[in-house]
Amino acid sequence: MWPRISTWAAEATAVFAKEWRCELRTRYALNTLGLFAFTTLVVVSVSLGPLGVSLSQGTAVLPVLLWVILLFSVAAGLPRAFVQEEETQTAIALRLAATPSALFCGKLVYGLTLVLALEALITPVYVAVTSLKVVSPGLLAGTLIAGGYGLAAGSTLVAAIIAQARSKGTLFSVLAFPVLLPLLLLAVELSRSAVAGDPAGVALPQLLLYDASVTVVGLMLFPAVWNP
Amino acid sequence: MKNALAWLLWIWLSVVIVGAFKYAPLAKGFIGESSRILFFHVPMSWVSFVAFIAAGVWSLMFLFGGRKPKHDRAAAVAVQLGLVFGVLATVTGSLWARIMWGAYWNWDPRQTSIVVALLFYGAYLALRSSLEDADSRARLSAAYAVLGLAVAPFLFFIMPRIMFSLHPQSVINAQGKIEVESRMVQVLLAGSAGFTALFFWLHNLQCRIESLSERKSALRDRG
Amino acid sequence: MLPEPDTRCHGWALRRLNQRFLRAAPPTLPGGAIPGISGYSPPVSSPHLQFAGVRRRFGRLSVLKGVSGSVEPGAMLLVTGPNGSGKSTLMRCLAGLLAPDGGTIAYQENGTPLEAAERRRRVGVVAPDLAFYAELTVAENLTFFARLRRVSPERGLGVLGRLDLPLDRLAGNLSSGMRQRLRWGFALLHSPRLLLLDEPFQNFDAAGERIARELLEEHLEDGGLAVVANPSSLDFHHVAAHLDLGR
Numbered sequence: 001m002w003p004r005i006s007t008w009a010a011e012a013t014a015v016f017a018k019e020w021r022c023e024l025r026t027r028y029a030l031n032t033l034g035l036f037a038f039t040t041l042v043v044v045s046v047s048l049g050p051l052g053v054s055l056s057q058g059t060a061v062l063p064v065l066l067w068v069i070l071l072f073s074v075a076a077g078l079p080r081a082f083v084q085e086e087e088t089q090t091a092i093a094l095r096l097a098a099t100p101s102a103l104f105c106g107k108l109v110y111g112l113t114l115v116l117a118l119e120a121l122i123t124p125v126y127v128a129v130t131s132l133k134v135v136s137p138g139l140l141a142g143t144l145i146a147g148g149y150g151l152a153a154g155s156t157l158v159a160a161i162i163a164q165a166r167s168k169g170t171l172f173s174v175l176a177f178p179v180l181l182p183l184l185l186l187a188v189e190l191s192r193s194a195v196a197g198d199p200a201g202v203a204l205p206q207l208l209l210y211d212a213s214v215t216v217v218g219l220m221l222f223p224a225v226w227n228p
Numbered sequence: 229m230k231n232a233l234a235w236l237l238w239i240w241l242s243v244v245i246v247g248a249f250k251y252a253p254l255a256k257g258f259i260g261e262s263s264r265i266l267f268f269h270v271p272m273s274w275v276s277f278v279a280f281i282a283a284g285v286w287s288l289m290f291l292f293g294g295r296k297p298k299h300d301r302a303a304a305v306a307v308q309l310g311l312v313f314g315v316l317a318t319v320t321g322s323l324w325a326r327i328m329w330g331a332y333w334n335w336d337p338r339q340t341s342i343v344v345a346l347l348f349y350g351a352y353l354a355l356r357s358s359l360e361d362a363d364s365r366a367r368l369s370a371a372y373a374v375l376g377l378a379v380a381p382f383l384f385f386i387m388p389r390i391m392f393s394l395h396p397q398s399v400i401n402a403q404g405k406i407e408v409e410s411r412m413v414q415v416l417l418a419g420s421a422g423f424t425a426l427f428f429w430l431h432n433l434q435c436r437i438e439s440l441s442e443r444k445s446a447l448r449d450r451g
Numbered sequence: 452m453l454p455e456p457d458t459r460c461h462g463w464a465l466r467r468l469n470q471r472f473l474r475a476a477p478p479t480l481p482g483g484a485i486p487g488i489s490g491y492s493p494p495v496s497s498p499h500l501q502f503a504g505v506r507r508r509f510g511r512l513s514v515l516k517g518v519s520g521s522v523e524p525g526a527m528l529l530v531t532g533p534n535g536s537g538k539s540t541l542m543r544c545l546a547g548l549l550a551p552d553g554g555t556i557a558y559q560e561n562g563t564p565l566e567a568a569e570r571r572r573r574v575g576v577v578a579p580d581l582a583f584y585a586e587l588t589v590a591e592n593l594t595f596f597a598r599l600r601r602v603s604p605e606r607g608l609g610v611l612g613r614l615d616l617p618l619d620r621l622a623g624n625l626s627s628g629m630r631q632r633l634r635w636g637f638a639l640l641h642s643p644r645l646l647l648l649d650e651p652f653q654n655f656d657a658a659g660e661r662i663a664r665e666l667l668e669e670h671l672e673d674g675g676l677a678v679v680a681n682p683s684s685l686d687f688h689h690v691a692a693h694l695d696l697g698r
Binding site: 161165166167171174175177179181186189203206210213214224228 | 291344347348350351354355358359360363364367368370371372374375376378379380382383385386
């Protein structure tokens, strides 16, 4: 007959697949994220490299710089997910066809995969170039995943908010940084613990709680943001 | 009735101001008369956080309680006033920090919290000014306010721990932990109550002004 | 266009299976019969659109000042008016893409009234500013939207066949006439009961216009509703009502 073949999850998967298909054909976000991250990386290693950093300085400073690189790369490349829909006017067709929650989750998982890919690329290079000795790589990997999720979730929601405004470029940074600040502080603290070999402490549950909060609030707010 | 309440507020605040200088004793361990600043700084930073929460609550009421324009207006005015009180709190706080700790800015947890609150206020107002259509302006800024409300509390749990690790000689001997005499407590509480009432009175006034000006421009457009 | 109803007697069991595992009510033909189930006819209730006093302003500019109308099944409402008279704004309000400042819009299918969010997903819209993903082919675009609308992608490709669209061409490389055909394909993908067509024959050549008119006529003969906005009142059949927004 005419069966309803897709469930909500299939709808979200369709959004995710569409994002990656478009992305792989234009490579816009990948190029932006990658080039931005590498340029910042070069600046960091050139300024810190020849002078070298002592062990204690390295433990204090280098994790911070890693997260600064990730934050600015995400701000450069992720908002496009929603901003481009509004600019090319494909958002009209999306508003008519998509379920808001499925759309949000599809875009969120797409952003997450972009951030994780970026982290997988940047972190080994960063560690090698700055000769950073990481005592607990497992904790660092976990922090990168949980922190990366928080970056993607917060950025996706803020991108949806600013996509309907003017002057979207600067507005994204202005709106996103206060929201992402707690995440960054937690991620930096955990990264420092990973480098120094300290236990994670109470910061890890707080980071996971932050991720959960942003997800829940995002799902709650997105229909109001997306629909007129 | 409203006039009587307004007069009461002004008398209350005058009493608080006089009491801050005459009635309350100087705090121990403070340089000179500098502890007087606290009687203004603490209430104002308290009010700035009240404004933050109030804006978030009104935004929730707007989004999920029928999209009434009065809730959106209330949230926006709360943010504007919160910005004013927040800036005043930051300035008074940094003046006091200069006297007490030698530097205008130390990234003490409370200083950082107020800065983040100011960042949120600024972002909210920047968002509002970049949206022309009234419906989307109300809707999107309300969403951002709720997001801010959800995310900001994390700072209160993270800050003290992080600041301790960054500044081992802790400067956390913040206002609340000092030995306070009962007179100081009285003036502080009275000041907080007075400034909170001032906030809500100003808020009410500004909401009414904006509502009237909207009605005026609507009437003018109708020709 | 529609398959013959299957008259073998699966009836009750098939309907329960449908509801339980596919989580959707089986679609009904106009008249209320359910394909594949004989002997079952629910009460006849048909789609109906009614709007009254719709107002919308943008800043200082009042575009719609209290517009009313209604559309019965099988009928078409033609909205005309010069540029800037609010035709597109009205269409967007009816589609649920824009919230009106005042007035009511009531649309119901099968007796249940639909709010703006549901209405948005149920209607078929053709509009000049409707755009598709330039990096995807025509087929990929329609498959994507079919998946979003939770209908079988094969249906979408079937509609494409009638519209004579090149399946493998990137949507960014389409001519304006082909793009208009793609908009029609998008609108008809999910067999909507209500079509909202804003300048539906824009950029069409003679062949395209003929196909589109056929599709519109078939839709109306099936008992569907249509609201068509056009700068001029072209030659339309089935025009039940004419709403002129001219000043």
